[in-house]
Amino acid sequence: MRRLDVPPLMVSDAGNSNHPAISSLNCPPFIAVEGCREHLGVHWCDKRRSISEYKPLFPAIDFSFIECDDDVLWEPDIREPNEHLAARGMEFLNWLWTRKEKEIAIVTHSGFLIHTLSAFGNDCHPDVKNEICRPFKNCELRSMVIVDRSMIGSDSSTTDYPGKIPSGVDVPSDVTCINHPDGFSN
Numbered sequence: 001m002r003r004l005d006v007p008p009l010m011v012s013d014a015g016n017s018n019h020p021a022i023s024s025l026n027c028p029p030f031i032a033v034e035g036c037r038e039h040l041g042v043h044w045c046d047k048r049r050s051i052s053e054y055k056p057l058f059p060a061i062d063f064s065f066i067e068c069d070d071d072v073l074w075e076p077d078i079r080e081p082n083e084h085l086a087a088r089g090m091e092f093l094n095w096l097w098t099r100k101e102k103e104i105a106i107v108t109h110s111g112f113l114i115h116t117l118s119a120f121g122n123d124c125h126p127d128v129k130n131e132i133c134r135p136f137k138n139c140e141l142r143s144m145v146i147v148d149r150s151m152i153g154s155d156s157s158t159t160d161y162p163g164k165i166p167s168g169v170d171v172p173s174d175v176t177c178i179n180h181p182d183g184f185s186n
Contacts, residue, residue, distance in 0.1 A: 006025050006060065009022040009059075011056070011058075015057065029101075035091055036112065038111050039111050041079045051066055085111070085116075093116065093120060110135065113136060
């Protein structure tokens with residue numbers, strides 16, 4: 001029997017978008033994470049609305065990881081330093097490693113990704129580091145495979161996370177990045 005009583009990911013005309021509702025039928029989980037967002041402070045476009053405003057517009061999204069209804073992180077007269085944004089990004093990556101999912105899409109702002117990825121992978125091959133820190137274009141989709149080699153005897157590094165080695169052939173990322181026609185997308 002097919003379930004038709006699932007809440008939509010987005011209701012129709014959410015935010016005056018003039019867009020039809022988007023179904024959540026057979027969708028993976030969608031989770032809102034407070035720390036996975038643009039620079040904080042000063043710019044009003046970087047201040048989020050209250051969660052109570054978002055929930056009716058996006059009923060199938062899990063907002064349970066966000067503790068406060070209002071945006072308590074954004075400040076009107078203090079811009080978050082890049083180093084703090086990078087640290088927040090690394091906290092997000094550490095949380096991400098606790099997830100059971102093996103394929104995860106991260107939807108966020110380019111500033112968050114650039115500063116996070118700049119703090120990540122200092123022990124990567126320089127070509128890989130340059131590629132992951134390349135500025136994002138508007139609405140760009142990038143794919144990355146992050147492999148934890150800590151379980152196979154590699155030296156400790158800032159990119160070693162607890163986890164399991166994925167099954168299958170593993171081509172070193174610097175070779176994949178250099179040889180792939182679309183850049184870093186394996």
